[in-house]
Every structure is written in C-alpha cells, then in structure tokens.
Amino acid sequence: xxxxxxxxxxxxxxxxxxxxxxxxxxxxxxxxxxxxxxxxxxxxxxxxxxxxxxxxxxxxxxxxxxxxxxxxxxxxxxxxxxxxxxxxxxxxxxxxxxxxxxxxxxxxxxxxxxxxxxxxxxxxxxxxxxxxxxxxxxxxxxxxxxxxxxxxxxxxxxxxxxxxxxxxxxxxxxxxxxxxxxxxxxxxxxxxxxxxxxxx
Amino acid sequence: xxxxxxxxxxxxxxxxxxxxxxxxxxxxxxxxxxxxxxxxxxxxxxxxxxxxxxxxxxxxxxxxxxxxxxxxxxxxxxxxxxxxxxxxxxxxxxxxxxxxxxxxxxxxxxxxxxxxxxxxxxxxxxxxxxxxxxxxxxxxxxxxxxxxxxxxxxxxxxxxxxxxxxxxxx
Numbered sequence: 001x002x003x004x005x006x007x008x009x010x011x012x013x014x015x016x017x018x019x020x021x022x023x024x025x026x027x028x029x030x031x032x033x034x035x036x037x038x039x040x041x042x043x044x045x046x047x048x049x050x051x052x053x054x055x056x057x058x059x060x061x062x063x064x065x066x067x068x069x070x071x072x073x074x075x076x077x078x079x080x081x082x083x084x085x086x087x088x089x090x091x092x093x094x095x096x097x098x099x100x101x102x103x104x105x106x107x108x109x110x111x112x113x114x115x116x117x118x119x120x121x122x123x124x125x126x127x128x129x130x131x132x133x134x135x136x137x138x139x140x141x142x143x144x145x146x147x148x149x150x151x152x153x154x155x156x157x158x159x160x161x162x163x164x165x166x167x168x169x170x171x172x173x174x175x176x177x178x179x180x181x182x183x184x185x186x187x188x189x190x191x192x193x194x195x196x197x198x199x200x
Numbered sequence: 201x202x203x204x205x206x207x208x209x210x211x212x213x214x215x216x217x218x219x220x221x222x223x224x225x226x227x228x229x230x231x232x233x234x235x236x237x238x239x240x241x242x243x244x245x246x247x248x249x250x251x252x253x254x255x256x257x258x259x260x261x262x263x264x265x266x267x268x269x270x271x272x273x274x275x276x277x278x279x280x281x282x283x284x285x286x287x288x289x290x291x292x293x294x295x296x297x298x299x300x301x302x303x304x305x306x307x308x309x310x311x312x313x314x315x316x317x318x319x320x321x322x323x324x325x326x327x328x329x330x331x332x333x334x335x336x337x338x339x340x341x342x343x344x345x346x347x348x349x350x351x352x353x354x355x356x357x358x359x360x361x362x363x364x365x366x367x368x369x370x
Contacts, residue, residue, distance in 0.1 A: 098321030119277070
C-alpha cells in the first residue's frame, strides 16, 4: 500500500495540474473555507433539506454566480480552460436521486465530509467507511452493472456553447441571476448547542 | 479572532479558490471531491488497476483529489482547532437528536448506509457537490444543471419525509 500511496504523489507530480505542494495548499484552503463558514455541519446541510437553514444554498449560488462570470473572462483572456463533464443521462438521473437522498440523511457530501471528520465527528467517520465500501463496490461492478446504467454519452454541452455569439451576454445574465438568487433566499440558521455556547 | 465568517464571505472566497484552481497559474483543472473515494478504496483493498477498468479511468483524477483531500483534512483540522474552536469528538449531531432521535445505533447505521450510497450516486453521476455544483455550474455545463436540479429536489423531498416536523427536547 505504501508504494501505491507514493504512486499517488508521483502521478500528481508528473501531471501538469500543479505541484504536489500547490494541490495540497488548494486542499487546505478548500477545507479551511468550508470549516470557517461552517457549511460542513449536519445542521447546515440536513438543515437545508428540512428548510431550516439556508446558508448552504446561499453560499453555493453566490460562489457559482461569481465564478461563472470570472471564469468566462479568464478563458477569453487565455488564463483558464473549461473542463466539461459529459451528459450521461441515466447516470445523472439515477445518481442524482441516490445522491440527494443520501445527502439529506448523512448531512454531508464528499467534499464537506472530510472537513467534519477533521473536527472530530465520529458518525461522519463511520459514513466515510461506508463510502469507501461504496467506492469498492462501484469499482468491482463498474463494467457489468454501473456503466450500462449510466447510458450513452450525449456530449459536453454548455449554456454558453448553446448561446453561441450571445455567450458573453448569457454568462452575465446567468451569473447575475445566481448572485441575485443567493441574496434573495431568506437567511435562516440552525445552530447546534456547542456552537451556541461558544457564540456566547 | 472571528469564530465564523458569514455566507457571503465564504461564497466569495470559494469563488476565488475555484477560479484560481481553474487558472493556468493554479492547477488548470476543476475542483472535485468524490473521485478520491474509489481511488482510496483501490489503494486500501490493493485492487489491480490492470484488472479493474474503472481504476484506470480515474487514475489521474483520483490521485489529484487524493492529495487535495489530505490538504482538506489538515485545513479543516487547523481551522476547527484554532479559528472556529469547534473541534470536539461527537457521535450524534444536535439537529439529528432534535429532529430524528437520540440513538447512537440509529445515527451510525444511517451514516454508514447513506455514506455508502452517496458515493455510488456520485460516481454514477460522474461528480458530486464540488465537481458538478461548484465546478460544473460555473462552466454552465448542462450535465451539472441536470444533476443540480435532481439533487435539490430529492434533497428537499427526503428532508421533508425523513425528519420530524417539530423539534424534540434534546
């Protein structure tokens, strides 16, 4: 296993997607922002599922709205590239339903889970062990079972691609609309007891 | 030190990190977080990538996200100990006690099962909250919008059906 872990670092080092140190720092910032804004909490994610807390959708819509406009102009300037995921309709629909149900019950997602483990949440650690076994099952039965479920590749379409010449107008409308939605969603918060105590 | 940042500061910081990661000065790729799970399962159970086509497919993405995840653990730990001061060992979230039940067995078995299915769902869809929502929607990818709409709908329906409407005494 040690060799395989070294292999992981080697793969990252040999690819043009940032040095090991840079990728690690991106991870630190990712975990730090999530933890500092507290969106990894069960109260925030399951709370959103119960409509008792709206911090997660507010933050998500704002981040996407701002980043969509920023990315578009970075790409025009040659500073970035799009990396679009293909439309595999079966996978997106079946996977989306399974993911949505699990996210509401678990109160975590694959990005916020590790951050919660890092603050001492034992239930999330147990969920992560379940996740590892899920990953194992997916890997073992990918070709016979899961790949046929995912369906044919319907291409890597984007809204800006569909809009053609109106790409920059579309992206401005899209970005501003998402930012507006993030501001208009009423702010509701559900704190846990430990949080309330620390807030004083 | 401020113990938490408001949603809009978090959102702006996340947008900046996303743009930096995408840029040629950063990693020239999107942020994703669910590919590392089957990748780590491959490492842990010592599965041969030559034998399992899926491991071959995710070799480079899984490695990248694996290193990022180690960073996220460190970032989450340092922030929770020194900044938000929220580090503590706990088994049942407060809101689970309030809206579901106070049973350790119940919470742990639901955690295990939902963790298991969450990864299968994410891998079927080819991404998760990070890969589809954050990275995909920012590129206005249609795939991300399909996933996002379905997840939002099932999340809210499950939240309504699975939890109690009234808060219980904790």
